[in-house]
Every structure is written in structure tokens, then in C-alpha cells.
Amino acid sequence: MTDALVMGQRPGLFDRLAQQPADALLAIIGLVNADPREDKIDLGVGVYKDAAGNTPILRAVKAAEKILLDTQETKTYLGSEGDVRFVALMKEMAFGAARARDERIVGLQTPGGCGALRLGAELIKATGSDARIFVGQPTWPNHVPLIGSVGLPFVDYPYYDKAAKAVTFDRMMDALEDAKAGDVVLLHGCCHNPTGADLSLDQWKAIAALVSERGLVPFIDFAYQGLGHGLEADAEGARLVVDAAEQALVAHSNDKNFGLYRERTGSLFVKGADAEQAKVIASNLTVMARTSWSMPPDHGAAIVRVVLDTPELAADWHAELKEMCARIRSLRSRIAASDPRLAYVEEQNGMFSMLPLSAEAITDLRTTESIYLAGSGRFNVAGLSDHNVDRFAAAVAKRL
Ligand code: PMP
Numbered sequence: 048m049t050d051a052l053v054m055g056q057r058p059g060l061f062d063r064l065a066q067q068p069a070d071a072l073l074a075i076i077g078l079v080n081a082d083p084r085e086d087k088i089d090l091g092v093g094v095y096k097d098a099a100g101n102t103p104i105l106r107a108v109k110a111a112e113k114i115l116l117d118t119q120e121t122k123t124y125l126g127s128e129g130d131v132r133f134v135a136l137m138k139e140m141a142f143g144a145a146r147a148r149d150e151r152i153v154g155l156q157t158p159g160g161c162g163a164l165r166l167g168a169e170l171i172k173a174t175g176s177d178a179r180i181f182v183g184q185p186t187w188p189n190h191v192p193l194i195g196s197v198g199l200p201f202v203d204y205p206y207y208d209k210a211a212k213a214v215t216f217d218r219m220m221d222a223l224e225d226a227k228a229g230d231v232v233l234l235h236g237c238c239h240n241p242t243g244a245d246l247s248l249d250q251w252k253a254i255a256a257l258v259s260e261r262g263l264v265p266f267i268d269f270a271y272q273g274l275g276h277g278l279e280a281d282a283e284g285a286r287l288v289v290d291a292a293e294q295a296l297v298a299h300s301n302d303k304n305f306g307l308y309r310e311r312t313g314s315l316f317v318k319g320a321d322a323e324q325a326k327v328i329a330s331n332l333t334v335m336a337r338t339s340w341s342m343p344p345d346h347g348a349a350i351v352r353v354v355l356d357t358p359e360l361a362a363d364w365h366a367e368l369k370e371m372c373a374r375i376r377s378l379r380s381r382i383a384a385s386d387p388r389l390a391y392v393e394e395q396n397g398m399f400s401m402l403p404l405s406a407e408a409i410t411d412l413r414t415t416e417s418i419y420l421a422g423s424g425r426f427n428v429a430g431l432s433d434h435n436v437d438r439f440a441a442a443v444a445k446r447l
Pocket residue numbers: 093158159160161162187240268270300301302303308311312313
């Protein structure tokens with residue numbers, strides 16, 4: 048028998064793999080690229096864009112890269128925790144100076160917010176408990192696949208009513224009544240993706256009370272700190288809930304607030320019941336990181352560290368972050384002012400809002416108006432600019 052025949056008969060390792068669907072959001076990039084119309088508006092993928100439609104490297108980031116280029120002397124391994132100084136800086140950014148000294152909270156650097164979510168999920172799985180993950184609907188489409196990939200079960204809670212354009216807080220609290228001690232509640236720290244609709248401080252307080260009463264474990268996805276109302280204001284709710292909880296997880300990302308996207312810059316923080324337990328948690332996280340990516344990529348974290356440890360660069364970064372926020376706020380105000388039915392957009396935070404449009408209207412926006420948004424109605428506010436925001440608002444209003 049020839050080799051070719053034997054190969055044809057023998058089952059191959061990969062023969063049983065099924066074709067996977069393309070990521071719906073990334074598919075929009077292809078549609079936008081294929082559209083030759085010059086006035087097309089791309090509101091699909093969630094990256095910040097400036098008024099000219101570019102996603103530039105921040106000034107402070109460029110300056111830090113120059114410093115690294117000139118002064119970095121080695122690329123030797125750092126260890127599974129990543130850049131320890133970076134982690135300390137992020138602990139302070141996420142939790143504030145006082146909690147940064149709290150030994151019950153341990154952290155390590157991860158490949159972006161995604162790496163932090165994944166590692167957090169693995170930690171929960173490793174406990175061997177029957178914890179369920181309560182997840183708001185709608186949520187970021189990658190949450191369930193990413194956290195679910197380790198085999199954790201989910202329970203939905205209603206978060207936002209697209210038609211009513213509001214958080215369904217009472218229904219959310221009703222659904223969380225079913226959570227038992229040790230169950231995990233996934234929450235967005237700020238700038239909810241995909242809706243832009245955040246909890247009010249009073250609502251965060253109610254969740255903090257519930258978490259503490261019931262012994263629930265908040266898992267806070269904190270991917271947009273600083274892009275809502277500033278670094279401190281955006282952290283208020285998350286800090287309240289972490290304070291109230293005996294045990295908690297926070298997945299933090301700098302990919303948005305430093306514009307580092309592809310550099311994969313994030314960190315995971317976990318609060319244990321006491322400092323001793325926190326040490327055990329840290330040792331587990333280190334082993335889990337070691338057995339998955341071994342060590343996180345360095346460059347993004349090194350940039351963030353250099354920026355924050357260099358006073359002039361830190362000041363410039365704060366100014367740039369404020370500029371991003373101000374641009375998003377001004378676009379939100381213009382959309383809100385264009386039609387009373389869009390007034391809600393002004394009250395929301397971060398890069399995203401969700402339009403109460405039908406699937407047909409979203410397709411029609413693409414084909415007739417060259418306006419591209421996600422099938423859910425989510426649009427990236429920062430994808431608009433002063434010269435096309437009115438055309439966008441008018442096109443949407445016609446289809447509401
Ligand atoms: N959580 C949410 C809600 C996000 O929108 C994103 C990024 N789109 C992430 C986490 C992951 O961020 P990163 O790029 O840092 O992995």
C-alpha cells in the first residue's frame with residue numbers, strides 16, 4: 048500500500064474539528080473595508096478614535112517608549128507575576144491609596160483584561176466549588192465564552208432594557224436573590240459594554256449590601272477606568288462592592304485608558320478573607336499563569352510604569368485621558384440634543400451606547416447610509432466626529 052492510501056484511510060487528529068463562526072464584530076471590519084463610499088462611518092469595533100478618525104499612540108506612551116528604548120538594558124524573564132511595580136501602581140489606580148496597602152488584596156500582571164478574566168475564571172474553577180456565575184444581559188459578547196471556557200455554569204440576570212433605554216435594576220436585584228453564598232456576580236466597573244448604562248452610586252450601595260449579606264463574590268470587569276467621569280469617580284462603585292465583600296475579583300485593563308490595545312496590558316486582583324488566604328490565592332495565581340502563558344508580555348506594562356513613575360509623563364497622560372473623555376462627552380451631548388428620543392445617550396458613560404433599532408434598521412443603516420454598528424445596536428460613540436455626528440443622529444432618528 049502506498050503512503051498516500053494509508054494516510055487517506057487513517058483518521059487524522061484534526062479531522063473532527065468543526066468550522067467556527069467568524070467573530071461578528073470583527074466581521075464588521077471586513078464590511079467597512081469593502082465599502083468604497085468616502086463618507087462611511089465605522090462605529091463597530093470598540094477602540095477610541097480621535098476627531099480625525101485615528102486611534103493614535105498617546106503622547107505619554109510614545110515618550111515612555113523612547114525612554115524604554117534608551118534605558119532598558121535587558122529583556123530577561125521577569126516572572127509569572129509580571130512587572131511587580133506595575134502591579135502595585137494598578138492596585139492603587141483601581142482601589143485607591145488606602146486599599147493599595149490592604150494585604151487581603153493580591154494581584155498579578157496579565158495579558159490584557161481578557162487574560163485577567165480568564166485567570167479569574169480558572170481560579171474560581173480551581174476551588175472545586177459549585178459556584179455559578181451570575182451574568183447581566185446584555186453583556187460584552189466575549190464574557191460568557193471567555194469565562195465559560197474553563198467550564199463554569201452561568202445564570203443570567205436582566206441588566207438593561209434596550210427598548211426602555213434603562214438599567215432594569217429592580218429585575219436585576221430580584222434575579223440576584225437566587226444567588227447563594229459563594230456564587231459569583233459579574234459586574235462592569237464602569238462604562239458598561241455594550242450599553243454605556245452604568246449603575247448609580249445608590250444602586251452600587253444596594254449591591255454592596257446584598258453581596259455582604261449573602262456572601263456573594265463580586266467579579267468586577269474594570270476595562271474602562273477613566274473613560275467615564277475620571278479615574279476616581281469611575282472606581283467608586285467597584286470599591287464599595289469590594290469593601291463589602293469578604294472575597295472578590297477585579298479584572299483590570301490599561302488597553303483602553305492608555306490606548307495600548309495590542310500590547311495586552313492588564314492585571315487581576317483578588318481579595319481573600321484575610322492576609323493568609325490572600326497569600327494562598329497569590330500562589331495559586333502564579334502557578335496558573337505559569338502553566339498557561341508563563342509570563343505576561345512586558346512592553347505595555349513597562350510603558351504604564353514609566354508613564355506613572357515620571358511626573359511630567361503622568362501629568363500629560365492625565366491630560367490626554369481627560370481629552371478622550373471630553374470628546375466622548377461632547378459627542379454624547381450632540382447626539383442627545385438632536386432628538387428627545389436619544390436624550391438618554393448623554394447620561395451614559397464610556398465609548399458605547401445601544402440604539403433601540405431593529406435588525407432591519409441596522410442593516411439598512413449599513414446599506415443605505417454607510418453607517419456600521421453592531422447587530423445588537425451597540426455603537427462606538429468615539430467612532431463619530433464633529434463633521435458626521437449630525438448625519439448619524441438624523442439617520443438613526445429616521446429609523447427609531
Ligand atoms: N472587558 C470588556 C467589557 C471589554 O470591552 C474588553 C475589551 N473589548 C475587555 C474586557 C478586554 O480588554 P483587553 O483588550 O484588555 O483584553
